[in-house]
Amino acid sequence: MTNTEYDAIVIGAGQGGGPLAGALARAGRRTAIVERAHVGGTCINEGCTPTKTMVASARVAYLAGRGADYGVYTGPVTVDMFRVRQRKRDIVESFRSGSERRLTSTDGLDLLMGDATFTGPDTVAVRMLDGTRRTLRAGTIVVNAGARPATPPLEGLDGVASLDSTSIMELDAVPERLLVLGGGYVGLEFGQMFRRFGAGVTVVQRGPALLAREDPDVAEAVAGIMREDGIEVLLDASATRVEPDGSGIRLHVEAEGGARELTGSHLLLAAGRRPNTDGLGLDAAGVATDGRGFITVDERLRTSVPGIYAIGDCNGGPAFTHISYDDFRVLSANLLEGRDATTRGRLVPYTVFIDPQLGRVGMGEAEARAAGRRVRVARMPMANVARALEVDEPRGFMKAVVDADTDQILGCAVLGLEGGELMATLQTAMMGRLPYTVLRDAVWAHPTIAESLNNLFSALE
Numbered sequence: 001m002t003n004t005e006y007d008a009i010v011i012g013a014g015q016g017g018g019p020l021a022g023a024l025a026r027a028g029r030r031t032a033i034v035e036r037a038h039v040g041g042t043c044i045n046e047g048c049t050p051t052k053t054m055v056a057s058a059r060v061a062y063l064a065g066r067g068a069d070y071g072v073y074t075g076p077v078t079v080d081m082f083r084v085r086q087r088k089r090d091i092v093e094s095f096r097s098g099s100e101r102r103l104t105s106t107d108g109l110d111l112l113m114g115d116a117t118f119t120g121p122d123t124v125a126v127r128m129l130d131g132t133r134r135t136l137r138a139g140t141i142v143v144n145a146g147a148r149p150a151t152p153p154l155e156g157l158d159g160v161a162s163l164d165s166t167s168i169m170e171l172d173a174v175p176e177r178l179l180v181l182g183g184g185y186v187g188l189e190f191g192q193m194f195r196r197f198g199a200g201v202t203v204v205q206r207g208p209a210l211l212a213r214e215d216p217d218v219a220e221a222v223a224g225i226m227r228e229d230g231i232e233v234l235l236d237a238s239a240t241r242v243e244p245d246g247s248g249i250r251l252h253v254e255a256e257g258g259a260r261e262l263t264g265s266h267l268l269l270a271a272g273r274r275p276n277t278d279g280l281g282l283d284a285a286g287v288a289t290d291g292r293g294f295i296t297v298d299e300r301l302r303t304s305v306p307g308i309y310a311i312g313d314c315n316g317g318p319a320f321t322h323i324s325y326d327d328f329r330v331l332s333a334n335l336l337e338g339r340d341a342t343t344r345g346r347l348v349p350y351t352v353f354i355d356p357q358l359g360r361v362g363m364g365e366a367e368a369r370a371a372g373r374r375v376r377v378a379r380m381p382m383a384n385v386a387r388a389l390e391v392d393e394p395r396g397f398m399k400a401v402v403d404a405d406t407d408q409i410l411g412c413a414v415l416g417l418e419g420g421e422l423m424a425t426l427q428t429a430m431m432g433r434l435p436y437t438v439l440r441d442a443v444w445a446h447p448t449i450a451e452s453l454n455n456l457f458s459a460l461e
Contacts, residue, residue: 002132006032008140009124011116011280014041016311016324017144018099023332024140025109032136033109034116034126039100042146042313043321046166049095051189053088054169055353058196062355065196069392079197081172088169112136118285121305125281139307140335143287143295144324145276147313152181152271155241160249162267165190171266175199179251179264181239183210185352187270188226192354195231202232202262204239204253211352215364218399218413222358225395225415234260242267275314290316299342301331318348349427351420356382356396359423362411362430365401374404378436378460382416385452393417398456400426400436407435422449436460 007029010021018040021033038045057079067074103111114128124141126134149164151157163171165186174197180187183205195201203210203226209219210226210233223233237255244250251262275293282289288296288304294316301309311327313319326346333341349361368375383394396416403410412426429439440457444450 003135006030006136006138009136009138010142010144012144012146013039014144014146014312014324015043015321016328017142018103020142020328020332021109022102022106023336025106027336031109032112033103034112034114036115038096039103040096044095044099045092048321050088050092050169052353053091054084055189055193057084058193059355062196079174081174085170085172117281119281121285122307141308143310143314144312145280145314147273147275147319149269150272150274152269154239156243160242160244160267162269164269168268175266177264178266178268179262180268180270182270184270188354190268191231192226192229195229202234204234204237206238208236215366215413218415221397221415273319277314299344300334301327320350323348347427347430349423356393356416357419359414359419361423361427363401364411364413368401368410376402376404376460378402378456380456380459384455385449387447387449388417390447400456402436402460407437408433409436418449425450
């Protein structure tokens, strides 16, 4: 057992922890960063990077299958999952190794590969991957432990093979029929992806709509697109039991029309995530958590123990890479620059990488009305956008919510071609507190998707 004093310890080399450890070290603070699996966190290794790489492959398959719509004939489309998987692995390895090089080349920063456990409010024991043990001590400790797929309490699950958002990306063949338990972002991205690869897909959603946090009109439009792509979508459907069925599985579901039995070759569990806090020994440090195990923090990312902070997915905030990175910026500003930065009032943009994309930022219509805001709503189908018609991708619609008293844009949902990019344009206007009239009256290049903002805001109710 070796004991080492540091100025700071970061637990987890994710998209917030890695940059923070580097910033602390460059500022002259001797820093240790402990990572038990692989540098880069969920985003690079099991989240954004690999999934969007595979989404891109699925989109190529989709466009190839639609070639005749454009007057281009390619013949039957086949998918080589070995090649899809290898392309994904290569890009992940490139990103991961680059992140690791940045850490190991930073003076004053030690990258320790192993499991970290608190033994007190300022001490961390590390069981290294090589079997040795180390004890670290520091006045500043930051937890960036991330989260992992949750396992739902489903009868019979222990007796069947199932997939989660990590293991499904390692398949070497397209499933014959994929049953997806959960109609959120993860379930829909994988469901549409594997449908485009050639699998039969059924999505089982316990609630009355997909994407439960979205406005009803947005959720309904997404469900329509999924069904148009040949995906069976079951709403208000609760999975009650699963059992083996020959070489596949049988899923028992209570749905609106009564009991159903679904058979499939593969089962994907996409029913949420849980924090990686259960093995950290937080009780030994006195760090408080909520009922789900997420670390409780204030708007400055401080935990219940002075000197201990939590950033990223493990603190229960929005589980997006860019939020983890913004947590790093908040904490870096306060620890290294003496500022008083907070997470209060920050916009939370995100994109769901179904196709067409769903870009979202700010308030939805239902949320704004529930908050008592007087709002005006602008809606326009993508079928009214010249660029979408020219490339023959007119599915979806765009929607913006405007404060009726100030003309400020409160939020938007863009379900359509490059919806995330158009959402970012609206977000920029929101950050600059521009009234919607500036976008309505702007001169946009033609033919672009952005020029649709002229017509969108001209249609404001």
